[in-house]
Amino acid sequence: MHHYEAEVRAAAERWRALGRPAPRVALVAGSGLSVDLGAPVAGPEPLAGWLPFPVRAVAGHGHELELLEPGPGLTALYFRGRLHAYQGYSASEVVFPVRLAAALGVRTLVMTNAAGGVRPEWPAGTLAAVSDQINLTGLSPLCGEPPESWGPRFPDMLDAHSAELRALAHEHAERLGHPLVEGVYAGLLGPAYETAAEVRMLRAMGADLVGMSTVLEIIAARHRGLRCLVLSLVANPGAGVTPQPLTHDEVLEAGRAAAGRVRALLAALLADPRLHES
Numbered sequence: 001m002h003h004y005e006a007e008v009r010a011a012a013e014r015w016r017a018l019g020r021p022a023p024r025v026a027l028v029a030g031s032g033l034s035v036d037l038g039a040p041v042a043g044p045e046p047l048a049g050w051l052p053f054p055v056r057a058v059a060g061h062g063h064e065l066e067l068l069e070p071g072p073g074l075t076a077l078y079f080r081g082r083l084h085a086y087q088g089y090s091a092s093e094v095v096f097p098v099r100l101a102a103a104l105g106v107r108t109l110v111m112t113n114a115a116g117g118v119r120p121e122w123p124a125g126t127l128a129a130v131s132d133q134i135n136l137t138g139l140s141p142l143c144g145e146p147p148e149s150w151g152p153r154f155p156d157m158l159d160a161h162s163a164e165l166r167a168l169a170h171e172h173a174e175r176l177g178h179p180l181v182e183g184v185y186a187g188l189l190g191p192a193y194e195t196a197a198e199v200r201m202l203r204a205m206g207a208d209l210v211g212m213s214t215v216l217e218i219i220a221a222r223h224r225g226l227r228c229l230v231l232s233l234v235a236n237p238g239a240g241v242t243p244q245p246l247t248h249d250e251v252l253e254a255g256r257a258a259a260g261r262v263r264a265l266l267a268a269l270l271a272d273p274r275l276h277e278s
């Protein structure tokens with residue numbers, strides 16, 4: 001697999017040549033969760049301008065890049081919209097933004113996604129901090145020979161979803177009065193939603209949330225040694241949890257309905273200097 005090593009380096013050099021600061025935090029927002037986080041100090045600009053391959057759009061998923069200044073002396077790279085393997089991107093392409101962030105000096109990755117709720121007691125609108133993940137995509141961004149300088153051949157995946165950052169998320173959620181649960185995210189390739197039998201399998205496996213993103217980016221981020229925090233919005237009960245069929249519109253609508261809560265929690269986290277220290 002092609003890892004875009006030279007392209008990652010070239011994009012990072014171009015960023016620095018523009019005189020832009022080196023952010024310590026990157027935020028990647030998922031489906032319908034691309035909330036406004038204040039006026040950017042650079043951008044918004046098309047993500048396509050930073051990618052060495054063409055962007056393929058999905059309804060409801062824009063692709064823009066912003067540099068935020070969430071507090072005095074704090075900067076964060078904000079990817080509004082992500083790339084999914086089901087769109088036809090290779091695993092290396094899916095994680096290009098994460099590898100670019102790492103090359104710019106980012107040490108902490110925050111991501112949001114929309115997910116199906118595997119637990120029957122979690123209605124649409126439930127917000128969860130992801131405690132761990134199960135990669136069921138059959139893919140890895142580390143296949144082939146990624147550059148040795150990027151990380152170990154066999155990276156450890158304990159604490160892939162940082163306990164320290166989850167504690168920070170709970171602290172802010174509590175202060176805001178927003179309930180935040182915690183659960184295991186199963187990442188599947190998609191783009192078909194799961195069958196009811198697959199959701200029963202996921203529940204038996206120990207998954208609480210199911211989605212079509214995130215797990216590859218977390219593998220790439222851990223390979224580069226980044227700390228990771230993932231916030232999942234339960235957009236719908238998983239297939240078969242209720243008799244309703246699943247639709248993409250329902251997922252986007254759940255994102256719109258939760259945007260205020262997601263924005264408040266992200267803004268609080270980004271403004272916290274502890275997120276930027278690592």
Ligand code: HPA
Nearest residue numbers: 114115116210211212235
């Ligand atoms: N399954 C997979 N991905 C999803 C779902 C789901 O039910 N909802 C939002 N993304």
